[in-house]
Amino acid sequence: MTQPMLDIDGLVAGYGATRVIHGLSLAVREGGVTALLGANGAGKTTLMKTLCGLLPVQGGTLRFMGEDIGRSAADRRVLAGLVLVPEGRMVFPSLSVYENLRLGGINLRARPQWRRNVERVYEIFPRLHERSSQAAVTLSGGEQQMLAIGRGLMAEPRLMLLDEPTLGLAPVMALEIFALVRRLSAEGLTLLLAEQDVQRTLEVASHAYVVENGRIAAEGPAAEIAGDSRIRQAYLGL
Ligand SMILES: Nc1ncnc2c1ncn2[C@@H]1O[C@H](COP(=O)(O)OP(=O)(O)O)[C@@H](O)[C@H]1O
Numbered sequence: 630m631t632q633p634m635l636d637i638d639g640l641v642a643g644y645g646a647t648r649v650i651h652g653l654s655l656a657v658r659e660g661g662v663t664a665l666l667g668a669n670g671a672g673k674t675t676l677m678k679t680l681c682g683l684l685p686v687q688g689g690t691l692r693f694m695g696e697d698i699g700r701s702a703a704d705r706r707v708l709a710g711l712v713l714v715p716e717g718r719m720v721f722p723s724l725s726v727y728e729n730l731r732l733g734g735i736n737l738r739a740r741p742q743w744r745r746n747v748e749r750v751y752e753i754f755p756r757l758h759e760r761s762s763q764a765a766v767t768l769s770g771g772e773q774q775m776l777a778i779g780r781g782l783m784a785e786p787r788l789m790l791l792d793e794p795t796l797g798l799a800p801v802m803a804l805e806i807f808a809l810v811r812r813l814s815a816e817g818l819t820l821l822l823a824e825q826d827v828q829r830t831l832e833v834a835s836h837a838y839v840v841e842n843g844r845i846a847a848e849g850p851a852a853e854i855a856g857d858s859r860i861r862q863a864y865l866g867l
């Protein structure tokens with residue numbers, strides 16, 4: 630078997646003395662969607678923040694594309710291709726759609742291609758193209774999520790960490806986001822997807838991990854997790 634793209638071993642992390650991740654191990658292989666499931670408060674967002682360098686590694690190791698990144702600054706990780714699309718979108722509200730996208734592509738690796746990348750984002754999201762000069766705050770929730778993903782794509786990710794992209798969205802918009810995840814995955818992007826919509830997530834994912842209290846409670850091929858009534862009842866509320 631080839632080496633995983635992202636290899637997390639015995640990770641300990643949290644907010645200062647408040648430990649949230651307690652020795653978590655997980656691997657993401659190149660290609661496809663890896664699902665990160667688990668109840669509210671399980672530690673999914675904390676894990677993603679630690680992966681991209683917004684929270685320090687307090688124990689264990691993080692390897693990305695064969696490199697130990699546990700102590701790398703956040704911008705170095707983006708440069709390496711590890712890109713977070715955060716929970717709650719976090720677009721810059723007073724900046725235009727276009728300006729938000731440009732800021733997504735400022736890392737040294739992606740910057741030379743930023744014009745081409747904006748074109749690609751506008752091709753994927755015609756609605757963002759139409760609203761190019763509009764302030765991000767004026768967009769609907771779904772459009773802001775598209776912008777957050779578009780901004781992430783501008784950084785030319787090798788692995789996109791996508792944290793709760795359908796949270797708070799209308800059902801029809803949530804479906805659009807899942808269709809987009811499928812498309813990006815089919816085009817070769819590797820994704821780690823944290824989501825509350827377990828059913829749909831297991832449909833797009835190849836492999837799934839269930840997080841409980843900062844640890845992995847279950848893992849396996851997505852189809853097996855979907856078909857395991859014990860796991861579904863114990864952890865996924867299905
Ligand atoms: N800024 C913070 N300071 C202290 N504790 C936090 C902070 N943010 C989240 N937590 C705690 O970390 C735990 C995991 O939260 P989170 O990672 O957001 O879970 P999830 O994304 O799975 O819903 C929760 O108990 C939450 O209260």
Ligand SMILES: [Mg+2]
Pocket residue numbers: 673674675716792793
């Ligand atoms: Mg979260």
